[in-house]
Amino acid sequence: MSKRLEDFIKNNKEAFDDLEPSAGLWDRIELGLSAEMAQVTKKEAKVFSLGFVLRVAASVVVVMGISFIIYLRSQNKQTIDLAAINPVYAKQQVQYTSLIEARRTEIKEITKSNPQLYKEFNSQIAEMDSTYKEMNNELLTSPNQERVLHAMIHNLQIQMQVLNQQLQVIEQLKKVNESEKDETKNI
16 A cells, blocks of 8 residues: 555656745744744843842842741750759759650550550640640749759659559559450350
8 A cells, every 4th residue: 555655656746846835935934933032032031130130139038037037046945055054953854854755655555555545644744744845945044944954853753753653554454454354264
């Protein structure tokens, strides 16, 4: 089939060549393109004028300045050196904080089977933790920072006691559940 088409085109080549575009067609196309390009260039010049660029630059400078001020203020709030207030309390704070975090993780793992119990335990600790955070904020402005730090340590000690009691309750529940399972197996 393609051989017949090729032969047809070769035999009738002159008939196909009689329809050529006029010589002035390309000149008219070029004139139309150059007019459109001139309009596009004028629009781009308006968009990126000097005033526009300056407004954008000023906006960027203002946003960066505000961000820098916020960053500096947040850094000032967090730069209390507990060791400078009382090195013993600072060590205790680090120890209790890490122990509390470990106990919380342990309780979370243990109470996966009983989410209601975890929710109750977590609400008790969350309340004490919010008190601790309030004292931490107070530490920044307090004239008697050592006393506030002592209160923070005391709060952490109470949190540890509560977490230890919660772990004991969980262990007792486990023992009760195991003994109930053993009794049902024996029956």
